[in-house]
Amino acid sequence: MTRGARTALFLVAAAVLGPLLWNVFHDIPAFGQIQHLYRDLAVRASLEQSTANVVSSINFDQRALDTLGEESIFVASVTGVMILLRPDSQERRYLPPASGAVLEAVRLVGYLMLPVTLVLGAETVAHGHLTPGGGFQGGVVLATGLHVLYVSGTYQALDRLRPIGSLDIGEAVGAAAFGGMGVAGMAVGGAFLFNLLPKGTLGNLFSAGTVPLLNVAVGFEIGCGMVVLLAQFLAQEITIAKKGRPE
Amino acid sequence: MSVYAYCVAGWVLLIGSFGIVRSRNLIQTVVCFSVAQSGTYLLLLAVGYERGGVPPIFSGPGTPAPKHVVDPVVQAMTLTDIVVSATVTALLLSLAIQIHKRTGTLDPDQLRALKG
């Protein structure tokens, strides 16, 4: 189908879909209205389980099975990327070229910000049940924080601090820990991913039962997985090339 | 005016799909796909919004009354979706790299039938 025909077909479909969407938007509850049934139920359940961050409670306590599915998608996608981007028979890995000079100011800022960012990421993961944050966000902060070393330093420095094999195992350990806690919940409480630890009082660090532990498992998995994912793309650009390339 | 946010969500979805249809490069297709997904996030959060509401966090200073927070269920859905769809985008991009290696082009109009 030519490009023009594709565009014409899309415009016809959009002309049909547009008015349908317009009607639907007038039928659903108005923007900013005060009646939210799910909100009342979810907030009440979260406060009963002594979890201050209701979104974390929903993700890791009330609908934790959903999160197990999401992180399985994550593991599968990272595996798929690793398979698709490995060097094929015509290519091999080279040593990364010596990179140009980095401004001294950039290098200093990088050295200062790297430990700060990693600690911030760990804090976001650990306090996911109290403040906005959690495993998913903290994992992304950890993974991107590590790459400050690449932006303000060299690729060799990043490579030294990034054992891909161990991080791969770490991702699997995080995913397995999530499932393991689910099975433990089944053994204790009779339901998969049952919240089996004592709940504590609202607002303390050790509250909300298994929610902080599941946060740590997911944060570990997402952090390791994202570093592995970005490593595949960086390797494609920097170190993998056809055999016989002049050095 | 109360449907303005929903209409912008629908617009973002449609303009993302338009970008997919008109793309000349598989990488542009992936970018426009990502834009279209963001339209659904906007729609979800707009459904859960309450005028004058506060975030659904019950710790620290200024703990709100339980009836006054915005809907946390749609936020939970959107949150995991954002991170996971980034990895699916990564999978699509690696497919694009492989397609370029095999066929030498990223133009959707030149990638015709499946070759055995």
Place this chain on the structure above:
Amino acid sequence: MTALVLVSVTLVGIAATIVVLTHRPENQAIMLSVFGLALTVMFEVLQAPDVALSQLGVGAVVVPLMIMLTYRRVRRHAGEAESAASSQSEQPSP
């Protein structure tokens, strides 16, 4: 609805349109990063700090980085294939 919500939602709509109508992939990657930032601001205004944190890390850093790396990889591969073809055509025919 308040002016802040109105402005942030409009900015998201405008940024989405600009991302789609940009032509070259490297420009699109940068515009996607700006779009991610506009989405983060809008999520904050709609009282969703968790979602804003997630979108900031992913949509403003990870996805544009991957798109830029993919584009550069594809361009380098195209350059290598071109130079290989031209060096082959320069060889004397047997």
